[in-house]
Amino acid sequence: MSGIVETTGTQTPRQHPDGQAKSRLPEVDAERDGSVRHALLSAALEVFTERGYTEAGLNEIATRSHIPLGSLFQHYGGKRGLYLALWEEFREEQERRTAATLAAERDRGVDDPIALFVAGARAYLEGAWDNRRLAMLLVEDDGPAGFDALRRQWDRAWVQRNARLLEVDEKLRVGRVRVRVLTTVIGGAARELGDCADEREAREIVDEVCGILIHLSAPAG
Known part of the structure; x- marks a missing residue:
């Protein structure tokens, strides 16, 4: 899945699944x-x-x-184009949601990297719950040929964005591993949300995961 992002302020024309x-x-x-x-x-x-x-x-x-x-x-x-269009729709909505949350937090004067990261993660998880049918479909192994490679590519970009948000130097192994672990926690929690019985249970999971992220985000020492 795509993750916590910030917009650059520029827009490019929306692409068809075939790249046009x-x-x-x-x-x-x-x-x-x-x-x-x-x-x-x-x-x-x-x-x-x-x-x-x-x-x-x-x-x-x-x-x-x-x-x-x-x-x-x-x-x-055909089917592949439909599937990729659904993925693009989910990804763009998640990006808009998290970018808006980060902008609002900064407008409130929040500048702590961990606080911003956790706020973005909360927005992403809430989006995964709100769009859980689509979110669950997109993490299944049953997708079009080549989609796993695309998903891995987007996941790598997600880790890089999270590293920038947390102000972590990815050139250092310890920082790189920390960001990958945090990103994996968010992705795993998003999958769990799809099985929640109701909104109350979903909110409990989101709160619990955000607490875990705060703990894991703190630099060692």
Whole structure:
């Protein structure tokens, strides 16, 4: 999963799963296009969750979305494109959530690296609970070919961002290991949230994990 991030203040055109930038559409067409994409992604999430990625059928996704199969291929190219678009949607929402939290904390005068890191982690975990169906789907082993490599790449970037936030020198092994452990704790907790019975239990886990992160974040000595 993607993790605690800070925006740079610049925006690049959103990319299709095949790497091509979206062209600008007239406002009415863009609204219609957005509705079609939302319907397709919602249906894909339902079918992927119920049947797994491998067993999911494009005809069923098209039927549930009430969108013609041809439009599905036009927008996403197939199952892999749908899956990667769901991942991008989750990742972008998590990034917006954590970046907004960090900005709000800094506006309040918080500048302690550990306090900022834990605040960002809390926002990320709360997002994982709010979007738990999608979060759980994306950590399963049943995904499109090549997705594990992409996930590992994003995870490495997550560790690097956390190191910058904690002001840890990744060139030092002890600092690098500490950040990797902290990142693993957050990722593992996000998976546990998917099995929570209700919001009360989820909040207990988030509070517990944040306490663990505070303890583990303190430099040795």
